[in-house]
Amino acid sequence: MTQTLHFAEALTPEGFQRDLFVRVEDGVIAEVGAGRPQAGAERIAGLTLPGMPNLHSHAFQRGMAGLGERRGAGDDSFWTWREVMYRFLDRLTPEDVQAIAAQAYAEMLEGGFTAVAEFHYLHHDVDGRPYGDLAAMARAIAEAAKETGVGLTLLPVLYRQGGFGPQPPTQGQRRFICDRDRFARLVEESARAIADVPDATWGVAPHSLRAVTPEDLAFAEDLAAGRPIHIHVAEQEKEVADSLAHNGLRPVEALFESASVNARWCLIHATHLTHAERDRIAASGAVAGLCPVTEANLGDGIFDGAHFRERGGFFGVGSDSNVEIGVAQELRMLEYSQRLRDRRRGRMADAGASVGRALYDNALAGGARACGRSIGAIAVGRRADFVTLDANHLALVARSGDAVIDSALFASSALPVSEVRVGGRCVVKNGRHIAKETVAKRFAAVMRALLD
Ligand code: NGQ
Ligand code: ZN
Numbered sequence: 001m002t003q004t005l006h007f008a009e010a011l012t013p014e015g016f017q018r019d020l021f022v023r024v025e026d027g028v029i030a031e032v033g034a035g036r037p038q039a040g041a042e043r044i045a046g047l048t049l050p051g052m053p054n055l056h057s058h059a060f061q062r063g064m065a066g067l068g069e070r071r072g073a074g075d076d077s078f079w080t081w082r083e084v085m086y087r088f089l090d091r092l093t094p095e096d097v098q099a100i101a102a103q104a105y106a107e108m109l110e111g112g113f114t115a116v117a118e119f120h121y122l123h124h125d126v127d128g129r130p131y132g133d134l135a136a137m138a139r140a141i142a143e144a145a146k147e148t149g150v151g152l153t154l155l156p157v158l159y160r161q162g163g164f165g166p167q168p169p170t171q172g173q174r175r176f177i178c179d180r181d182r183f184a185r186l187v188e189e190s191a192r193a194i195a196d197v198p199d200a201t202w203g204v205a206p207h208s209l210r211a212v213t214p215e216d217l218a219f220a221e222d223l224a225a226g227r228p229i230h231i232h233v234a235e236q237e238k239e240v241a242d243s244l245a246h247n248g249l250r251p252v253e254a255l256f257e258s259a260s261v262n263a264r265w266c267l268i269h270a271t272h273l274t275h276a277e278r279d280r281i282a283a284s285g286a287v288a289g290l291c292p293v294t295e296a297n298l299g300d301g302i303f304d305g306a307h308f309r310e311r312g313g314f315f316g317v318g319s320d321s322n323v324e325i326g327v328a329q330e331l332r333m334l335e336y337s338q339r340l341r342d343r344r345r346g347r348m349a350d351a352g353a354s355v356g357r358a359l360y361d362n363a364l365a366g367g368a369r370a371c372g373r374s375i376g377a378i379a380v381g382r383r384a385d386f387v388t389l390d391a392n393h394l395a396l397v398a399r400s401g402d403a404v405i406d407s408a409l410f411a412s413s414a415l416p417v418s419e420v421r422v423g424g425r426c427v428v429k430n431g432r433h434i435a436k437e438t439v440a441k442r443f444a445a446v447m448r449a450l451l452d
Contacts, residue, residue: 001026003384003424006041010048010386012378016401024384027198027423032380044388046418047396047404049360050377051114051385052327053151053367056230056268056289056318058119059101059141063447064088065323068297078236078298085321086172089122094131094140096446097122101144103443104322106433108150111326112415114385114422115151117318117371119205119230119268121159121176123186128174130182135189142193145200147435149427151385152197153371155205155230156190158183158220163210164246176207180219187223198423199383201372203228209243209251214258221259228264228372230289231255234277235269235300252277261286266370268318271301278304282313287370291320292333302337306347309362316366327387328408328415331359354402356409383423390418390431 003024010020012032021038023031067088068081092100101118108116118141124130133139138154145152159176162169169177178186187204194200206212206220208231221229234240234251243251252273255261263285270281270288281288290303298321308315317330335355338347349358368376375383389396393416395407408415420428427434 001424004038004041006038006043007048008043008045010378011050016047020378022378022384024424027384027425028374029378029380029382029384032378044419046388046391048378048386048388049405050364050382051375051387051420051422052112052360052363053115053117053316053371053375054108054113054319055117055266055287055316055367055370056119056291056320057104057108057116057322058121058320059104059144059322060089060092060097060122061085062104062107062322062325063092063096063100063450065321078300079238081298083172086170089175090172091126091450092122094136096450097137098140098144099442099446101141102147102439104325105144105148105150106436106439107325108319109148109420109422109428110417110431110433111328112387112417112420113150113319113325113327114387114420115153115367115371115373115375116145117153117155117203117228117230117266119155119157121157121205121207123156123178124175126175128177133189134182134186135193138186138190139193142197142200145194146197148433148439149422149425151371151373151375151383151422152194152200153228153373154190154194154200154202155228156183156187156202157205157207158216159207159211160213160216161211164242166213180216184223199373201227203230203372205230208232208239209254210239214254217255217258224264226264228266228370230266230268230370232268233270234272235295237272237301240272250274250277252281256280263287263314263369264372266316269295269300269303271295271303273304275307278308278313279311282308282311285314287366288313288315289318289370290315290330290334291318292330292337293324294320296333296337297321297323302341305334306338306342309348314362314366314369316363316370326414328412331356331363331409335359354406356406357402359409360405384421385423386419386421387415387417388419390416
């Protein structure tokens with residue numbers, strides 16, 4: 001199918017362009033150029049940006065947003081939150097997961113994310129035994145992506161053990177566990193499950209250095225065979241201490257020791273790093289997968305974004321626990337965390353440059369790399385993923401160029417989105433997802449049944 005779109009203004013790799021014509025063939029940008037209006041071209045007002053990839057999501061956690069905000073009897077931490085999370089996922093069926101994921105993905109699209117890398121570890125039935133259809137849960141994710149239109153990178157997670165040691169899995173982790181053979185089959189069947197999701201792809205995700213051995217890592221790298229490979233790393237200080245106690249290495253050191261970390265890798269969180277580790281990740285071409293809203297919510301700590309960026313490190317953002325979902329929230333929290341630590345402003349941009357633009361451009365490049373799909377720019381050969389901002393939004397009045405992005409990220413609680421297209425298909429109109437009602441109603445029914 002051919003579409004011609006006429007953007008009033010759009011951000012291309014060459015900068016902002018007015019009256020930009022884009023020809024889309026089967027969801028992919030086939031031609032970009034300024035020119036005279038063409039008959040049949042659909043005109044799109046406002047400023048259009050390339051859609052943002054969301055490089056890290058656990059979609060089911062949208063259903064427990066806010067439920068981890070009750071302080072426990074003792075010290076409240078990431079680890080006590082994790083217990084609440086395990087209790088929440090205990091009873092979820094594939095139908096529940098599909099309903100919750102669809103809601104999360106619709107909100108992502110409304111918030112400016114056009115692609116998601118789903119870090120998927122809830123594999124098995126409530127008793128810990130595999131479903132008859134091994135990829136039943138992966139299929140639920142695929143269906144949610146298909147229904148909402150978000151671009152999907154599915155990352156089946158390899159989870160072998162409860163913690164360094166190895167410790168046996170706890171009761172709360174029984175639904176995640178696979179041996180290598182079963183995992184290989186799961187990956188194969190997950191790949192089949194996404195076959196009819198437009199332009200979807202897959203990779204693999206060893207959950208963390210806590211949950212796999214160095215041998216498992218090598219196995220996961222082989223299975224990924226050139227595709228994206230994601231891992232949680234150095235999110236919590238206790239994790240760093242446990243790693244040191246286990247093998248004398250910090251988590252990032254251990255990772256570089258046992259894997260060939262390169263541009264295919266996405267290191268989620270990477271919060272607690274030495275300067276040498278930070279510089280090593282930057283030099284490797286791996287993407288730092290930052291989830292600033294979740295990292296704040298869980299009390300993780302602050303990634304050294306300012307220095308990582310100065311060293312040419314790739315980074316992108318993810319909504320992770322989905323406690324709140326939106327491009328503006330993540331990028332703003334990333335910049336603000338640096339400001340609060342450094343007591344300075346403009347941490348994530350070069351001297352004299354727009355902070356919003358620098359954040360947006362960097363997160364596009366890092367996010368696209370982490371998702372392993374041809375996305376992240378309005379350019380020939382890329383997917384036609386567009387986010388159009390509402391030019392009439394009060395936060396954007398009388399702004400132009402970079403100032404629009406600055407105000408959209410810093411002066412509006414959420415990105416002021418009017419329209420979103422994924423692979424050329426319009427999925428958000430007037431700021432609302434086209435299936436919002438259906439998706440929200442099903443989500444509410446599932447939540448009532450679960451929490452009653
Ligand atoms: C997860 N989430 O897998 O959902 C993790 C928590 C863990 C974050 N790290 C569980 N934000 O890391 O063991
Ligand atoms: Zn995570």
